[in-house]
Amino acid sequence: MQKTRLLAADVTNQAADSQHLPMMMEETKENTGRYPRELSPDAGYFSETNLQWLKGKIDAYIPGERVKHNE
Known part of the structure; x- marks a missing residue:
């Protein structure tokens, strides 16, 4: 079984994720x-x-557009 670890956490009332x-x-x-x-x-x-x-810091794989949950 692979372990999952929480590396960082925060709570906010802002709907947009990108700035975080x-x-x-x-x-x-x-x-x-x-x-x-x-x-x-x-x-x-x-x-x-x-x-x-x-x-130059992190290899990131971020989709450029949102996909609806039903797709």
């Missing part, structure tokens, strides 16, 4: 001593700002 990615990656680094090697967040984290922030 850099902060959560910094918290992950603080808690573990490094950034993750790879990241695969949902499309809510896709933004040019996040892509620029991730560049």
Whole structure:
């Protein structure tokens, strides 16, 4: 059985996810001593700002458009 670990957590009342990615990656680094090697967040984290922030730090696989849950 593979273990799943919580590396960082936060609670907010803001509906948009994208602005939280850099902060959560910094918290992950603080808690573990490094950034993750790879990241695969949902499309809510896709933004040019996040892509620029991730560049050279983390290999990220973020879908560029949202897919409806029934698709």
